[in-house]
Amino acid sequence: MDTSFENLKVMVIDDSKTIRRTAETLLKKVGCDVITATDGFDALAKIADSKPDIIFVDIMMPRLDGYQTCALIKNNSAFKETPVIMLSSKDGLFDKAKGRIVGSDQYLTKPFGKEELLGAIRDYVK
Template identity: 75%
Template sequence: MYLRQAGYEVILAEDGFDALSKIADHQPRLIFVDIMMPRLDGYQTCALIKQNPKLKATPVIMLSSKDGVFDRARGRLAGSDRYLTKPFTKEG
């Protein structure tokens, strides 16, 4: 994974509920969420993150294979700071 190779600590979650628990425990400075997570999808997870006053300023980047205007708009409405579509590549 590119982030680990660059020296960043990466914490993975199984689903949106697991992500919220780990975010509360570790208080990351940047959060990536996949739109298609089980139990609690990325849109719902992002919205809950942004509703928390302690996390509201933390950037959330959504990852998805969906590239439609509706999908991107839904991400912005949920509070995401960026929306990246898969597959993506490392830029130099």
């Protein structure tokens, strides 16, 4: 049993219920504590309370997109060290570059599997 994921707080921000559910199921299986949010506003309200160890955020979301959400998280001194992983259905160089500019730590293309998800957590959560 890999205990490196035990009680790790992972936030998944995506407007797709399917993606949230998939990620939540995968992460709970390895012992993570999962917090989901439907969009950036929902996430920002929850981040302060839950203080996640790592955040996965979808790029394409209504109201507040992934780039804006990431920028807001990284601009907050309390959370600027929190790794933010962008999720996108398109694997574009432009998106990756833009993600880097707003301070994201990595970029996963959807659909992602368990390995990519856990690999990102392994890489970024000390």
